[in-house]
Amino acid sequence: MDKKRAALTKTTKIGQTAVQTEQLAKTARRALISWHARAGRHDLPWRRKNTPYAVLVSEFMLQQTTVATVIPRFADWMKRFPSLPALAAASEQEVLSAWEGLGYYSRARRLHSTAKTIMERHGGIVPDTEGPLLALPGIGAYTAAAILAFAHDRSAVVLDTNIIRVLARWGNVTVPIDTAPGKKAIVNLGGSFFPETGCRGIASALMDLGAMVCTSGNPDCNSCPMKSTCSATAPETLPKKSPRRVTTKLTEHRAWIERGQKLHLQQSEGPRWRGLWILPELGAAKPTSRWITDLTYPITRYRITMKVFPVKGALPGNLRGFRRAELPGLPIPSPHRKAIEKAFRAIAEG
Secondary structure: OOHHHHHHOOOOOOOOOHHHHHHHHHHHHHHHHHHHHHHOOOOOHHHOOOOHHHHHHHHHHOOOOOHHHHHHHHHHHHHHOOOHHHHHHOOHHHHHHHHOOOOOOHHHHHHHHHHHHHHHHHOOOOOOOHHHHHOOOOOOHHHHHHHHHHHHOOOOOOOOHHHHHHHHHHOOOOOOOOOHHHHHHHHHHHHHHOOOOOHHHHHHHHHHHHHHOOOOOOOOHHHOOOOOOOOOOOHHHOOOOOOOOOOEEEEEEEEEOEEOOEEEEEEOOOOOOOOOEEOOEOOOOOOOOOOOEEEEEEEOOEEEEEEEEEOOOOOOOOEEEEEHHHHHHOOOOHHHHHHHHHHHHHHHHO
């Protein structure tokens, strides 16, 4: 056992020695792997071949996005960019357009940058050690561990939302997992649960158990293969988190500028949606007419109501006009695309 993994296993389940916890983990792993062989989600497209490129793409897509949403988008992406060199050679606009619907477009930029960096520094080969992976754009501790486990089947402690939930319940971690003591407890449990070899299988099995059995809210404990070794006394209450921050409501005014059968849009300079085409801000000008349509959408801790107003007069110089038939091919963030579609319908209905 390497020094890092040994350090992780020093403090494990409360009231048990490291040896006891290791024995429980071995028992739980055997039952878990047996269950996974029968009931696991083996048909997930990025698991079929476990190629490093497929794993890299899937890990970026699955950040803050559900598996159900990612599956069809992953298939489309792999058709459009079937290899790491193909992605690295694409333009940013092509990448952003292909990412549409997944949100958080900074992930697409980081994935694109990572592909180019791997081509430049690693000859197109996705690294199989932690240091070089962490040096890539947009790859943190979790993504590096996931690539090591899923792409290379190397020793790694993979801690995504589902796995953290399973481990928090299995180890009965009752402190909030977003605090320093809670994070430490989860990391220690992960260090004791993940074996030296076969981490791909364990990570897949834990993820699937969290998604299918040990679900958020009311877990199906009777069907859980790890129930005989689980310490949770009230699993439905775990994992605990600190109280949520209050959501802030905001209103933004956007301009609808249609001239000569062209809708004029602005290319965002960021930080939000940089490089994407959006409805221009109305700015400090006070709206003089009723809005055409409105739309409410969330971003982090904000809930934003977008109101779209018709604007006449001179065109600002930083806009570009697009015919309606051109809009589907443009990289437009989902809230703005939905607002544009709603506005066109509202105008057509009079």
